[in-house]
Amino acid sequence: MSVNPITAPLLAADGTPLKKSLGRALRRQKIRALMLIAPLLLFVFVAFVMPIVSMLFRSVENDIVANTLPQTVLELKAWNAELGELPPEIVYAAIASDIKIAAKAKKHTKVGLRLNYEQSGASSLFKKTARQVKKWDLDADAPFKEKLIKVHKSWGQIEIWQTLKVHSSNYTSGYFLNAIDMRKTVSGPEFQPEEKQVLILLFKRTLIMSLIIMGACIFLGYPVAWLLANLPARQSNLLMILVLLPFWTSLLVRTSAWKVMLQQQGVINDLLVQIGLVADSARLVMINNETGTIVAMTHILLPFMILPMYSVMQTIPPTYLRAAKSLGATNWTAFWRVYFPQTVPGIGAGSILVFILAIGYYITPEIVGGSKGVFISNRIAYSILKSLNWGLGAALASILLFAVLILYWTYDKIVGIDNVKLGG
Numbered sequence: 001m002s003v004n005p006i007t008a009p010l011l012a013a014d015g016t017p018l019k020k021s022l023g024r025a026l027r028r029q030k031i032r033a034l035m036l037i038a039p040l041l042l043f044v045f046v047a048f049v050m051p052i053v054s055m056l057f058r059s060v061e062n063d064i065v066a067n068t069l070p071q072t073v074l075e076l077k078a079w080n081a082e083l084g085e086l087p088p089e090i091v092y093a094a095i096a097s098d099i100k101i102a103a104k105a106k107k108h109t110k111v112g113l114r115l116n117y118e119q120s121g122a123s124s125l126f127k128k129t130a131r132q133v134k135k136w137d138l139d140a141d142a143p144f145k146e147k148l149i150k151v152h153k154s155w156g157q158i159e160i161w162q163t164l165k166v167h168s169s170n171y172t173s174g175y176f177l178n179a180i181d182m183r184k185t186v187s188g189p190e191f192q193p194e195e196k197q198v199l200i201l202l203f204k205r206t207l208i209m210s211l212i213i214m215g216a217c218i219f220l221g222y223p224v225a226w227l228l229a230n231l232p233a234r235q236s237n238l239l240m241i242l243v244l245l246p247f248w249t250s251l252l253v254r255t256s257a258w259k260v261m262l263q264q265q266g267v268i269n270d271l272l273v274q275i276g277l278v279a280d281s282a283r284l285v286m287i288n289n290e291t292g293t294i295v296a297m298t299h300i301l302l303p304f305m306i307l308p309m310y311s312v313m314q315t316i317p318p319t320y321l322r323a324a325k326s327l328g329a330t331n332w333t334a335f336w337r338v339y340f341p342q343t344v345p346g347i348g349a350g351s352i353l354v355f356i357l358a359i360g361y362y363i364t365p366e367i368v369g370g371s372k373g374v375f376i377s378n379r380i381a382y383s384i385l386k387s388l389n390w391g392l393g394a395a396l397a398s399i400l401l402f403a404v405l406i407l408y409w410t411y412d413k414i415v416g417i418d419n420v421k422l423g424g
Contacts (some may be wrong), residue, residue, distance in 0.1 A: 032346035068111040069098040081186040103130035132277035175395035210358040217305035229313035258296040262286040288370025305350035314348030
């Protein structure tokens, strides 16, 4: 029986079906391509993804108390912290034993530092107690309740025991509560005292000022981008050099220059006084406040707005405007109805770039912002570098990252991220 050559499967040179052979060849190409980029992917994962994930994990990690005071944590489970009574003797004996073991391993300072974030004085409490407990014989010196209270009066106050019980779990929401000006207590989350509620204010200030900086960059950058796209090549190239010139100077130098220019005895105030706009006795305060931060950051981030808008504007044919005018449109109508809508993708790209850069800026607000112009990023740096509260810093960073993702998602829903482009 003969095989119909029309319906017979096509075969490769080795006799396998052509479709199967092509699929195998494509798989080999994909594997080779993956092997080529595998070192880069591994580097990004090890040097970028893992440190970020590790840092963000610290926002819920809380195993210091449980690992350093295991017997105490176990005994505190049976103690009702809401009754307002001190724990029984068995808990005091447990913490005496735990502190002695921790002091020998030099771990008592870590648990003291951790609890000091929640209750002031806990660090010195554990240091002083450890110095005394190391001398005790745990078998002969019982009972320990009165002894510990004599070492430090805080052991006779219920607050330290409530703090120990509340923060004895391996994972905690306490850092996130602290990040929104709340605290974790035995009765549930509570707001911090009013004088300590500063972090929500910093979040609001960061978002509002970043939006103001973004708006200022759009307002100042749009005309410059239009000139770059419409001037003759010679003038356009010269203007482009001026736009890129700030990148040739250190960020620290540029920020420090603004600090000199904006101060009350600085260049700008001197100029305003000389031309008579401001009295010498009423010089403007433009440093160590929101004004200084907005001015300096707008100057620094302006090129990041100009370049995306310019790259889109240069692709718009000038014949569109001429056609609109030939049909009777005024200059304003031709610009607003024909030209501007085509530049929106560039504005969107620049806005996202400037806003994300602004919301995480650290150096400029630190130098020119003072206490009134700093961002939440400055608080994150303070928590990690100075107070060593990595958990709070990680929680603040997580909230900031989540807020940026929410805003990005909102922008995508309203404008559409597909409409954002850098030219072409």
